[in-house]
Amino acid sequence: KNQVEQSPQSLIILEGKNCTLQCNYTVSPFSNLRWYKQDTGRGPVSLTIMTFSENTKSNGRYTATLDADTKQSSLHITASQLSDSASYICVVTPYNTDKLIFGTGTRLQVFP
Amino acid sequence: GAGVSQTPSNKVTEKGKYVELRCDPISGHTALYWYRQSLGQGPEFLIYFQGTGAADDSGLPNDRFFAVRPEGSVSTLKIQRTERGDSAVYLCASSPGGVGSYNEQFFGPGTRLTVL
Numbered sequence A: 001k002n003q004v005e006q007s008p009q010s011l012i013i014l015e016g017k018n019c020t021l022q023c024n025y026t027v028s029p030f031s032n033l034r035w036y037k038q039d040t041g042r043g044p045v046s047l048t049i050m051t052f053s054e055n056t057k058s059n060g061r062y063t064a065t066l067d068a069d070t071k072q073s074s075l076h077i078t079a080s081q082l083s084d085s086a087s088y089i090c091v092v093t094p095y096n097t098d099k100l101i102f103g104t105g106t107r108l109q110v111f112p
Numbered sequence B: 001g002a003g004v005s006q007t008p009s010n011k012v013t014e015k016g017k018y019v020e021l022r023c024d025p026i027s028g029h030t031a032l033y034w035y036r037q038s039l040g041q042g043p044e045f046l047i048y049f050q051g052t053g054a055a056d057d058s059g060l061p062n063d064r065f066f067a068v069r070p071e072g073s074v075s076t077l078k079i080q081r082t083e084r085g086d087s088a089v090y091l092c093a094s095s096p097g098g099v100g101s102y103n104e105q106f107f108g109p110g111t112r113l114t115v116l
Helices: none
Strands: A004-007 A010-014 A019-025 A030-038 A045-051 A056-059 A062-067 A072-077 A086-094 A106-111 B005-007 B010-013 B019-024 B031-037 B044-050 B053-056 B065-068 B075-079 B088-095 B111-115
Touching: A004 A086, A010 A019, A019 A030, A019 A086, A019 A106, A030 A062, A030 A072, A045 A056, A045 A062, A045 A072, A072 A086, B005 B088, B010 B019, B019 B088, B019 B111, B031 B075, B044 B065, B044 B075, B075 B088
Parallel strands: A010 A106, B010 B111
Antiparallel strands: A004 A019, A019 A072, A030 A045, A030 A086, A056 A062, A062 A072, A086 A106, B005 B019, B019 B075, B031 B044, B031 B088, B044 B053, B065 B075, B088 B111
């Protein structure tokens, strides 16, 4: 069983709409939780990093939330743009290591 | 350059051959990481270095895989007797700090390895 699971696997939305991506993890204890954006054929790019004690972190139109009690995180994208089309990957860092554990990602497609 | 670079961008080889993949981290970054990403999956950890030493190599799948970072900067991932199952994108990342710190990892574009 994957230690970091994401849903949905894929999502199609219209430009301008909002969406929320989900992440459930079992990694415990952990240092931080990250959301990455990965364009096709490119390496992942960090969007947000939250420590275990943080509940929310924003980066422009991206807002991540974290509930360490239920081991859930979400990434909310506001007013989507065509350039938001990419895979979004939830990543958890176990305590006292830099060995990132990646989810399988949500493939987002934004259509005009 | 400002970012992590990887060469080659694409590598096609035949089953049984030896390959080397290179990573140039961001200047001054002490930590360097290798990941492998299969189609439709998230990256999987292979190994990471603090300086010249491998701090954790627990993700290397078997002894055909080996990585070095002799001078604490450039790293080479070496794969012997390649198999078709080794086909994947190999990603490299670097970060400025050490274990357990709140460090962002900056990724390169990856090397796409295809074993025929």
